[in-house]
Amino acid sequence: MKAVLCKQFGPPESLVLEDVPSPSPGPGEVVISVKAASVNFPDVLIIQGKYQFKPPLPFSPGSELAGVVKEIGADVKNVKPGDKVIAVTTFGAFAEETKTEAARLLPMAEGMSFDVAASFMLTYGTTDHALRDRAQLRAGETLMVLGAAGGVGVAALEIGKALGARVIACASSDDKLALCREHGADETINYATEDLRERIKALCGSKGVDVIYDAVGGPYTEPAFRSIAWRGRLLVIGFAAGEIPKLPLNLPLLKGASIVGVFWGDFTRREPQVFAESARQLARWYREGKLKPHVSATFPLEKAADAMNLLASRKAKGKVVVKIGG
Numbered sequence: 001m002k003a004v005l006c007k008q009f010g011p012p013e014s015l016v017l018e019d020v021p022s023p024s025p026g027p028g029e030v031v032i033s034v035k036a037a038s039v040n041f042p043d044v045l046i047i048q049g050k051y052q053f054k055p056p057l058p059f060s061p062g063s064e065l066a067g068v069v070k071e072i073g074a075d076v077k078n079v080k081p082g083d084k085v086i087a088v089t090t091f092g093a094f095a096e097e098t099k100t101e102a103a104r105l106l107p108m109a110e111g112m113s114f115d116v117a118a119s120f121m122l123t124y125g126t127t128d129h130a131l132r133d134r135a136q137l138r139a140g141e142t143l144m145v146l147g148a149a150g151g152v153g154v155a156a157l158e159i160g161k162a163l164g165a166r167v168i169a170c171a172s173s174d175d176k177l178a179l180c181r182e183h184g185a186d187e188t189i190n191y192a193t194e195d196l197r198e199r200i201k202a203l204c205g206s207k208g209v210d211v212i213y214d215a216v217g218g219p220y221t222e223p224a225f226r227s228i229a230w231r232g233r234l235l236v237i238g239f240a241a242g243e244i245p246k247l248p249l250n251l252p253l254l255k256g257a258s259i260v261g262v263f264w265g266d267f268t269r270r271e272p273q274v275f276a277e278s279a280r281q282l283a284r285w286y287r288e289g290k291l292k293p294h295v296s297a298t299f300p301l302e303k304a305a306d307a308m309n310l311l312a313s314r315k316a317k318g319k320v321v322v323k324i325g326g
Contacts, residue, residue: 003095004304007058009049012305012312015061023099025073030102032085035114035325037065037093039304040122040151041215041240044312046091055091062093062304066108066117067325076102084108086117088125090265094304096324106279109286119151119293119319120286121279126237126264127155128278130213131163133267134260135233139164141210142229144200146220147240148185149176151319154294156213157183162290165211168203170196170220172314179294179317191220200227208255213237221245225257232257240314294318 003020025031043061045051069083079085085105092098108117131137143160147153148169160167161184169180170189177188189199200209208229214221218241225234225247232255239245252259268275285291296318299307307320 001096002301003060004062004301005058006047006061009047009057012044012047012308015047015305015308017302017304020095022097025071025076025099027074028076028102029073029099030069030076030079030105031071031097031099032065032067032087033070033097033325034065034067034093034095035323036067036118037062037322037324038119038122038151039307039311039316039320039322040064041238041311044308047308053090060092060095060098061308062095062322063090064088064118064122065093065098066114067098069105070097072102078102079105079107084114084117086121088122088265088268094301094322094324096301109283112286114325115295115298115321115323116293118321119295120282120291122264123151123155123293123319124159124282124291125268125275125278126262127152127159127213128282129264129267129275130235130237130260130262131156131159131211132281133274133278134262135211135235137163137165137211140166142166142168142204143211143213144168144170144209144224145180145185145213146170146191146224147214147216148180148188149317150215150240150314151293151316152215152237153213154179154183154318155291157185158291159285160184160213162285168200168209170224176317183292183294196220196223197227200224204229208232211235216241217245218243219245222247222251225251228255228257230256234259236261295321297321298323 169185172192215237217239
């Protein structure tokens with residue numbers, strides 16, 4: 001089988017496509033014929049050795065996939081060969097076949113395409129955990145989403161609306177903000193051309209925003225946090241801008257506000273029952289048409305590096321997918 005391999009830590013251009021042996025499942029494991037894999041920001045970090053988890057070299061990147069169960073190991077009861085499944089794997093998805101724990105699989109919803117299925121769980125799972133569990137977002141509150149046109153950003157817009165919040169989308173271009181409006185944004189801010197704090201004040205008055213969903217970091221976090229409401233919550237999702245911001249700690253003190261970390265991967269392992277409830281809620285919202293993953297670009301397996309560069313450049317809207325199987 002063919003797989004994209006990271007043989008040394010470096011940029012996407014350092015990846016290679018090679019023939020490797022097909023994996024065999026051990027007890028509790030399955031082998032999946034991969035049909036599609038989405039690109040996520042941690043994939044860009046992990047090949048550079050900048051992620052908190054470093055797989056042994058060589059490895060295939062790619063953390064989220066959809067495909068068909070090819071083979072099961074001993075003691076596997078929850079799936080069988082031929083089942084269509086979603087998997088979040090940390091690495092290994094940019095390959096024609098991959099092996100993972102059976103317990104980490106979720107069934108694909110009826111009528112869901114492989115492209116959409118591969119774009120669903122990591123972004124929507126992260127966001128549901130962030131908004132419902134960590135922020136306790138309530139109907140009538142104001143949610144502001146930084147980097148709102150990205151994969152997790154679009155998920156935050158849709159889940160925020162499903163929860164009854166007023167949603168403000170922030171992005172760096174007018175075409176990205178147009179996409180945000182298509183996915184439910186009530187108001188928009190172009191932080192490349194508008195003063196973020198002044199625009200928030202115009203939209204929210206002196207009260208500010210109740211919840212800030214921040215997947216960007218960099219220069220936007222502090223001005224956004226300075227505009228947070230009393231008892232507001234800043235959700236730390238990631239740092240797509242590249243810089244980890246340093247907030248003066250008098251700011252949360254003055255606003256009675258919280259800085260809340262969101263680490264979905266560890267959450268799924270530490271709290272599997274809560275994660276299972278989250279997955280069921282996401283499936284319900286998808287069936288009701290409230291969640292509509294946006295796949296903006298697809299690439300063949302041999303162009304996986306181009307897909308990763310598109311995401312790393314912050315030019316992507318919604319999700320970028322590597323198509324693998326037919």
